Amino acid sequence: MQIERAELFQVPLELREPFESSAGAVHVRSILLVALSGGGITGWGECVAGETPHYSPETTETAWAALTERLLPTIRGTTLTVDTEAIEHHWTRFPGHPMARAAVEMAIWDLDAKRRGVPLCIALGGQQKPVAAGVSIGLQRDDDALYRRVEGFLEDGYRRIKVKIKPRRDIMTLRGIRDRFGNIPLIADANSAYTIGDMTVLREMDDFILMMIEQPLAPDDFDGHAQLQERLLTPICLDESIVSLDDAERALDQGSCRIINIKPGRVGGLARARGIHDLCRERDVAVWCGGMHESGIGRAHNVALATLPGFTLPGDISASRRYFEKDLVTPEWELEDGSLTPLEAPGIGVEVDLPRILELSVRRSTIG
Ligand code: OSB
Ligand code: MG
Numbered sequence: 001m002q003i004e005r006a007e008l009f010q011v012p013l014e015l016r017e018p019f020e021s022s023a024g025a026v027h028v029r030s031i032l033l034v035a036l037s038g039g040g041i042t043g044w045g046e047c048v049a050g051e052t053p054h055y056s057p058e059t060t061e062t063a064w065a066a067l068t069e070r071l072l073p074t075i076r077g078t079t080l081t082v083d084t085e086a087i088e089h090h091w092t093r094f095p096g097h098p099m100a101r102a103a104v105e106m107a108i109w110d111l112d113a114k115r116r117g118v119p120l121c122i123a124l125g126g127q128q129k130p131v132a133a134g135v136s137i138g139l140q141r142d143d144d145a146l147y148r149r150v151e152g153f154l155e156d157g158y159r160r161i162k163v164k165i166k167p168r169r170d171i172m173t174l175r176g177i178r179d180r181f182g183n184i185p186l187i188a189d190a191n192s193a194y195t196i197g198d199m200t201v202l203r204e205m206d207d208f209i210l211m212m213i214e215q216p217l218a219p220d221d222f223d224g225h226a227q228l229q230e231r232l233l234t235p236i237c238l239d240e241s242i243v244s245l246d247d248a249e250r251a252l253d254q255g256s257c258r259i260i261n262i263k264p265g266r267v268g269g270l271a272r273a274r275g276i277h278d279l280c281r282e283r284d285v286a287v288w289c290g291g292m293h294e295s296g297i298g299r300a301h302n303v304a305l306a307t308l309p310g311f312t313l314p315g316d317i318s319a320s321r322r323y324f325e326k327d328l329v330t331p332e333w334e335l336e337d338g339s340l341t342p343l344e345a346p347g348i349g350v351e352v353d354l355p356r357i358l359e360l361s362v363r364r365s366t367i368g
Contacts, residue, residue, distance in 0.1 A: 001115065002079055003108075005368035006072040007035040009361045010064065013295060013324050019138040022166035022193035023054035029293050030060040032100075033328075033357065034067065036075065036107040043111025044352055046298035047103035048265035055191070055240065055292075056266065058099045066100040068365045075104055076368045082112045082123070084271045091268070098243060098268035105269030106301045114347035120300070121342045124274060126307030130339035134160035134314035135322060136189065136291065139169060143176050150181060153322075157338040160185035160211065160314040166193040171201065174208045185314070189214035192240060196224040205234055211313070212237040212259050225256035235259050239290055243267060248276045252283055259313070263290040264305060265298070273305055281310035291316035296329030300348035303333075303340050314338075328353050 011031045018027045032047035047067070049058040071094060080087055087108070091101055113123040121128050135158040140146040150161055161181075165173065165188045174188060187210060194202060194216045202216055212235045217224045219240040229236045235258035242248050242260055244267060251257050260280055264273040280287045289306040292298070299317065306315050319335045320327035327333065329350035333340050343349030358364075 001039045003036050003038045003076055003111070005037045005366070006076045007367070008064070008067050008072060008365045009033045009035070009357055010060065010363040011295070011328065011357055011360045012362060013328070013360070015293065015323055016325055019293065021138060021164045021189070022191045024052065025138075026051065026293070031295050032060060032063055032067070032103060033295075033297060034072070034103040034107045036104070036111050038111065039115070041111060041114045043107040043109070043114060044297050044348060045103040045106030045110065046294055046301070047099050048263070048292035048294060048298060049099040050292075056099065058097060063097065063100040063103070064363070066094075066097040067103070070094055071097070071100055071104050072365070072367050080108060082109050082271065087271065099265045102265045102267070102269040105271065106264065109270050109301070110347040117346045119342055119344060119349055120304035120347050121307040124270060124304055124308065126304060126309075128342055128344060129307055130336070130341040131289075131303055131306040131311065131317060132159045132314035132339050133317050133319070133335055134158055134162060134187075135318045136162040136316045137164070139164045139166070143173050146173065147176060147180055150177060154181065154184065157335055158318070159338040160187065162187040162189055162214070162316065165190050167198065167201070171204055174205065174210070178208055183209075185211050187211050187214055187237070189239070190216045192216070192218050196221075196227060199228065199231065202228060203232060206232060210234050214261060215239040215241065222250055222254050222256045225251070226254045229255055229257060237261050239263070242276065245272065245275050245279060248279055252280070252285060258285065260285065260287045261290040262287050262305070263292060264301060265292055266290075270301060270305055274308065277308050277310045286310070286312050288313035289315035289317055291318070293323055295324070296320055296327040296333055296350055297348065297352060299333050300329070300342070300350050303342050304348070307342060328357055
């Protein structure tokens with residue numbers, strides 16, 4: 001069936017609290033939504049590019065250009081489905097822009113699953129089952145503010161806490177959390193704020209029995225991460241470094257990490273994310289689903305992906321409330337027993353609030 005129409009919306013959504021990492025603070029998410037329609041059905045995808053080129057070179061602006069000038073015009077009128085080979089072949093004409101491409105690819109997954117009448121989790125090869133939710137907490141004004149956040153999220157039932165760290169906002173903070181909250185499942189995410197010269201302080205973190213340290217060094221520093229992993233007891237988890245299946249293979253071959261955070265946006269879509277999952281599963285390496293402050297649409301894709309069997313650790317998949325005053329989907333994503341569960345309805349399962357998206361959109365492009 002043909003993809004008759006492609007639409008792109010830019011929807012600014014204010015975060016309920018600004019999110020600060022070693023890369024800076026985010027107040028408003030400029031969410032890009034892709035809607036692909038054919039035969040009376042619409043599939044939805046979300047682009048996770050940030051407002052600034054900190055986490056990755058892509059931004060809302062580069063993604064907008066890639067989508068409107070190349071990706072959407074060439075998708076419209078095709079009969080592409082999630083048959084991975086044909087799509088992969090299509091993408092070879094458009095190198096780069098993984099986050100923009102992922103938004104299109106996810107919309108195709110949703111469209112296909114809706115046509116077939118199956119939930120996205122099933123279409124991907126997962127199960128319709130709850131997935132354990134963790135929460136990622138940004139850098140706070142001071143440690144007391146952070147401890148209050150940790151306490152609140154533990155009360156909400158989150159199964160694991162992740163905190164952002166950077167040089168001089170690390171050892172004391174982590175010790176403070178351990179002193180107050182005991183043995184909770186805890187991750188420290190550095191977003192590349194350290195160098196191999198920080199070996200001593202990174203090794204001190206072994207005292208805190210973290211589940212993992214996420215992305216301590218620069219994204220391209222596979223050797224440095226391998227050296228560090230050799231001297232750390234704490235598993236290293238890579239996020240920014242893993243943009244492709246080749247990156248994942250290289251990281252595992254070199255011993256640069258023991259865990260991978262998979263984000264479909266970062267790696268160019270759900271099929272590629274699943275490919276990295278499959279590789280890790282073969283090698284007995286645990287993976288978990290990362291987050292990029294998605295709306296309920298991107299979250300639905302992440303939740304579906306996280307039902308694959310290799311996602312054995314809680315994801316950065318939190319309830320709608322954790323991020324936004326009001327989400328773009330109904331029902332909103334809610335925590336139940338520390339988990340989110342994909343709905344039984346076809347595709348992403350949640351209903352997209354189109355009137356609200358139209359009302360909030362600051363930019364819109366229609367092709368077809
Ligand atoms: O490094 O995992 C990260 C958000 C935006 C960009 C990068 C990261 C994050 C988060 C938040 O940690 C995860 C979430 O709750 O969506
Ligand atoms: Mg990270």
